Amino acid sequence: MHEKEEVPMGSGQISRFKFFVVTLICSFVWEIYHCFKTSQNKKLDIHAKLMEKYDDIPAWWFYSLMALSVTVSLLCTVLKREVQLPWWGLIFACGMAFLFTLPISIITATTNQASCRLACSDVF
Secondary structure, three states, rough: OOOOOOOOHHHHHHHHHHHHHHHHHHHHHHHHHHHHHHEEEEEEHHHHHHHHHOOOOHHHHHHHHHHHHHHHHHHHHHHHHOOOHHHHHHHHHHHHHHHHHHHHHHHHHHHOHHHHHHHHHHOO
């Protein structure tokens, strides 16, 4: 008989970490670089042509919304002791979200996994 193999503690966290590394590498190296190079040719696809008739939203709007959100979150974290999240943990979480938003969005858009996940969560 084969002996049962011991699974080390935290192996789930190691698998999630591998997923994050693969996500960053695949997204940044291939997809983002390829899209950047394609956009330098100034050849517009049909979606870009349709979006040209709308005005751009000013960048200050997004920066001010982000600053307001982080400020309110920091105030809630510092002023309420029930949160049990240190201020540096919130900054770290915001940095991770900033780092992974674009790659996860690209993967979700190209594979349509978000809607599948929601549909499967209702079934299982």
